[in-house]
Amino acid sequence: MLVRTRVNGEWREADVWPGASLLSMLRDDLGLLGTKNACEQGECGSCSAWLDGEVVCSCLVLAAQAEGREVRTVEDLADGDRLHPVQQAFLDAGAVQCGFCTPGMVVAATDLLERDPDPSDEAVREALSGNLCRCTGYQKIVDAVRLAASRAGGGA
């Protein structure tokens, strides 16, 4: 079936199996491979993307449910070769090891900072509670979010 969705500001169309998830449409049909597929059951957050401005697990959204909606993915963040400040902070804070969880983490962290420019550590941990990382032990990820916040002038 045909699904038309605005992805990162551009109308895109894909011919998908009706049972396909938004994740599979993004990756397999639209070639947007930044959104990762790991568990397909909502547990890991590596498929995090914005749907109408809210971060969701794209593996749990039927592609057909995104018809006519606004989708934003991790690819929207960098400006050409210039990384988004949250991406840069992840690099600088050493918050990336294997990198598999990173796009989902960056999406969740960016969403948090767009809503709350100076979050407490507790708010950071809460915002990232749906994103699993098997490498870092999370501390450096929290540090990265704080670093991004302080560079943006949020943190004191």
Added chain:
Amino acid sequence: MEVLRPATLAEALEARSARPEAFPIAGGTDVMVAVNFDRLRPEAFLDLSRLDELRGWHEEDGEVVLGAGLTFARIERELASLPALAQAARSVGSPQIRARGTIGGNLATASPAGDALPALAAYEADVVLGSAARGERRVSLREFLLGPKRTSLEPDELVLAVRFRSPHGPGSFSKVGTRNAMVIAVASLCLQLDEDARAVRVAMGSVGPTVLRATEAEAFAARALAEAGAFDAAAAPVPAATLREFGQLAGAAARPIDDVRGTAAYRRHAVEVLARRALSWALEGRPAGRRAAG
């Protein structure tokens, strides 16, 4: 396979009766897990996620009406005036799950561990069901939830809303699991004081085939609080032994099983502790002037 995407509730109800094999999908947080793992291959889906009629909440005739499509994220953000329900919503999954998961999906899934269910049971909520042929009907939560994953929803019906009188008095929801985020409850408990009716209502999740009320514990607490004068003066002390006995009665009302998440004995113990704590929070948490002494 196809996806039916009605734009209005009336169209959705028509589609539901014309195509009963079409599987309703709202937030998809239960449905899509089954689809992704090949456990569910319906001939069609009936997408409810674009029905504005189901998405919101309002007050009507002295009752709070929550649309079936109301998400946990919105409950968490907008319904702080219902602390037990808001706490339950906040305990669901992760922010991503709460952004999509709906109260109607939680009801229709009818999992013994559904986190909205203890709060709705303690509020003595009714479920509003609708069909194109027969219009709306209203059933109590007890009539709706028949057992694990079983409800009295007819094949041509949709869950439209859940409604209840907003309780007057403190309430809380607590849940025991293996970690803080993203856990299915091993045991959960909602306690709601109803100061107008001078009643205490206790509902428990994950310790029976469906949500259970602890009626003996409720009656005991109502009597004990009345005797202690706690409904009239929040400063009236309630003896620790009363809290303990209340916990034991709640534990006795549980009908838990052993499974991978916990043993029956552990669950019963968890209920005792949760009940005791919830009652002491309720007694401490009342408005100034009616506050219990420490």
